[in-house]
Amino acid sequence: MSPGNPDLIALGVTLKLAGLTTLILLLVGTPLAWWLSRTRWRYRFLIEAVVALPLVLPPTVLGFYLLIALGPHGPIGGMMESLGAQPLAFTFTGLVIGSVFYSMPFVIQPLQGAFTAIGKRPMEVAATLRASPLDRFLTVAVPLARPGFVTAAVLGFAHTVGEFGVVLMIGGNIPGQTQVLSIAIYDHVETLEYTHAHWLSGGLLLLSFLLLMLVYGLNRRFTVVQP
Amino acid sequence: MTIEARFRIEKGEFLLDAELDIPEKGVSAVFGPSGCGKTTLLRAIAGLEPCADGFLRVGDQVWQQDGFTVPTHRRAVGYVFQEPSLFAHLDVRRNLEYGLKRAPVSERRIPMERAVALLGIEPLLDRQADQLSGGERQRVAIARALAMSPGILLMDEPLSALDAARKQEILPYLESLNEALDIPVLYVSHSPDEVARLADHLILLEEGRVTATGAIDEILTRLDLPLAHGSEAEALIKATVAGHDEAYHLTHLDFAGGRFTVTHKPLPIGHSVRLRVAAKDVSLTLERQSGTSILNIFPATVGELMPVGSAQVMVRLMTGGVPMLARITRKSAAVLDLKPGAPVYAQAKSVALLS
Numbered sequence: 001m002s003p004g005n006p007d008l009i010a011l012g013v014t015l016k017l018a019g020l021t022t023l024i025l026l027l028v029g030t031p032l033a034w035w036l037s038r039t040r041w042r043y044r045f046l047i048e049a050v051v052a053l054p055l056v057l058p059p060t061v062l063g064f065y066l067l068i069a070l071g072p073h074g075p076i077g078g079m080m081e082s083l084g085a086q087p088l089a090f091t092f093t094g095l096v097i098g099s100v101f102y103s104m105p106f107v108i109q110p111l112q113g114a115f116t117a118i119g120k121r122p123m124e125v126a127a128t129l130r131a132s133p134l135d136r137f138l139t140v141a142v143p144l145a146r147p148g149f150v151t152a153a154v155l156g157f158a159h160t161v162g163e164f165g166v167v168l169m170i171g172g173n174i175p176g177q178t179q180v181l182s183i184a185i186y187d188h189v190e191t192l193e194y195t196h197a198h199w200l201s202g203g204l205l206l207l208s209f210l211l212l213m214l215v216y217g218l219n220r221r222f223t224v225v226q227p
Numbered sequence: 228m229t230i231e232a233r234f235r236i237e238k239g240e241f242l243l244d245a246e247l248d249i250p251e252k253g254v255s256a257v258f259g260p261s262g263c264g265k266t267t268l269l270r271a272i273a274g275l276e277p278c279a280d281g282f283l284r285v286g287d288q289v290w291q292q293d294g295f296t297v298p299t300h301r302r303a304v305g306y307v308f309q310e311p312s313l314f315a316h317l318d319v320r321r322n323l324e325y326g327l328k329r330a331p332v333s334e335r336r337i338p339m340e341r342a343v344a345l346l347g348i349e350p351l352l353d354r355q356a357d358q359l360s361g362g363e364r365q366r367v368a369i370a371r372a373l374a375m376s377p378g379i380l381l382m383d384e385p386l387s388a389l390d391a392a393r394k395q396e397i398l399p400y401l402e403s404l405n406e407a408l409d410i411p412v413l414y415v416s417h418s419p420d421e422v423a424r425l426a427d428h429l430i431l432l433e434e435g436r437v438t439a440t441g442a443i444d445e446i447l448t449r450l451d452l453p454l455a456h457g458s459e460a461e462a463l464i465k466a467t468v469a470g471h472d473e474a475y476h477l478t479h480l481d482f483a484g485g486r487f488t489v490t491h492k493p494l495p496i497g498h499s500v501r502l503r504v505a506a507k508d509v510s511l512t513l514e515r516q517s518g519t520s521i522l523n524i525f526p527a528t529v530g531e532l533m534p535v536g537s538a539q540v541m542v543r544l545m546t547g548g549v550p551m552l553a554r555i556t557r558k559s560a561a562v563l564d565l566k567p568g569a570p571v572y573a574q575a576k577s578v579a580l581l582s
Binding site: 131139146 | 273274275298299300301302304305306308310312314315316325326329330371372375
C-alpha cells in the first residue's frame, strides 16, 4: 500500500477494524452464544433482546451513547483519563469498541442458531464416550457448528466494513486512524470527487458480494445428518 | 460386578421411584409400556438425568450417593441411544476411536478390531455417517459404545427406530455380543419379541415403579404378574441342539424337562437356542397320550392356577424345574381336577424357535 494514498490508508484502517472486531466477537460471542443456546434461565430473553438491539437502533443512537460513555466526561472515558490514559473517543480503540457492539448480533445470532440446532444429543453421546465438558465442546459442538462459525465470521466482518453512523459519531474522520472506507466515500461525494467515490463504492460492493457468496457457498456443503 | 440402583426422579407429574439390583452377567431387560420411566432409569444410570436423587453402585464403584455424583464422562458406561447418534462430522473409524481414545489405558479390554468384528462393520470404516443405512449406523453406534470398554452397556431401545428387516439384521449381532463379551447389559425395550430373544433377566417397570425382577423364564410365567395373563402369555425355554433326524427332517432340542422335536434347523449340535411355547398351544392330559400327532409331550407338575376371564384358567407347570404355561378352559380344569402338586402331561402343539 502506498502510504500517500488516503483511500488505501482508509482501506487498511477498515480491514484492520473489521478483522479485530470479528476476532473479539468470536472470542467473546462463542461462550455467550453457547450459554444462550443451553441456558434454561427464564430471563434469557432479556440478554437476547440486548444482543439484537443494534439490528434495529439507528447507528447514530448507539454511536451517541458510546461517544458519551467513552468521552472525557463519560464513565469509561473519565476513568481512562483519571488513570492517565487517553479518553477513547476519536481513537481507533474507541472505534473497535463501537464496532464490537454494532456487529454483535451478526456474530452471536448465527452462532446461537448453530449451537441450538446441534441439540442435546451429540453432547450426551460425547459425555458417555468420556469426553469432559470442554473436550466435548471443542471436539463436538464447535465442529458441528462450523457453518454457524463461517456465517458469524463473514457477517461480522462484512457488517463492520459497512458501518458508517457509529464511526462517524465516535471515531470522527481522522485519516490513518479512524477514517474508514465508508467515511472516505462520503467525503468524496461531498467534494464531488465521483470517480474516487465510484472506485471505493464499487470495490466495497464487490467485496461484500464475494464475502456473502463465500458464506452461502461454504454452508451449502455442510449438511446435518438426521437420525 | 453387580449393579445396585435406587432412584427417585420427579419430572412434573411423573415420578420414577425405582430400586433394583442388576446381575453382573447377561442381559437384563427393562420392560414396560411407553412412558413408564424406562429411558429415565437408563439415563439416570448414565448420569444424564441432572435431577436424579438416589444411590448407584456399579461393581465396587459408587457413582452416586447423597448429593455426590460422578459426572457422566467419568463413568464407564457404554450408551446406545434409541436413534443412532453418530457424530456427523467424523467418519466411522473416527466415531469408533472417539470413546476408545478417551478410555483410560488400564481399562481398555476390547480392542477396536474386536468391536468392529463383532458388529461386522469392517467395510464401513472409511465411510461418513450420512452414507450409512439406519441399521448400519446403529451397528456402528453399538461398536462405538463397546470400543470404549464399558463396565456396563446401556441400550435404550436400540432397534425401535428401525424397520422390521433392519431389526432382523441387528438382532443376531446383539445375541452374539452377549455370548462373546462379559459385560452386563441393561436393555430397555417394549418389544416382547426382542426381550424373549435377548434377555436373561427381566425388570418390569410400571408407572415409574419396579414391579418385578428375576430370571426371564421365571418372570414370564409368574401368575401374579400381568405378562402371564394376556392372550400372548408364553413360556421361554432354553435348550440345546441334541441331534437331527434326517429321515423325517427334524431337529431334537434338549432341555431340563425333556426333549423338543421341531422341524429341521441347520444348527450345530450343542448350540444353545431359545424356544417360545405359547400358553394357548399347551394342553394337559392326566395320562400320556399315545395315539396323537403331537410330538412334544412332557411329564409335569401343576404349580398354580389362576382364572383368566370367566371361562379359562392359566396353569403354571413345572417340567424338570422349568416353568411352562397352559391356558385351558375352567371346565377342563374341573374335569381333570387340577390342583397344585398334581402330576399331568403337557402337550405343546407348536413351538417357536428363536434365533
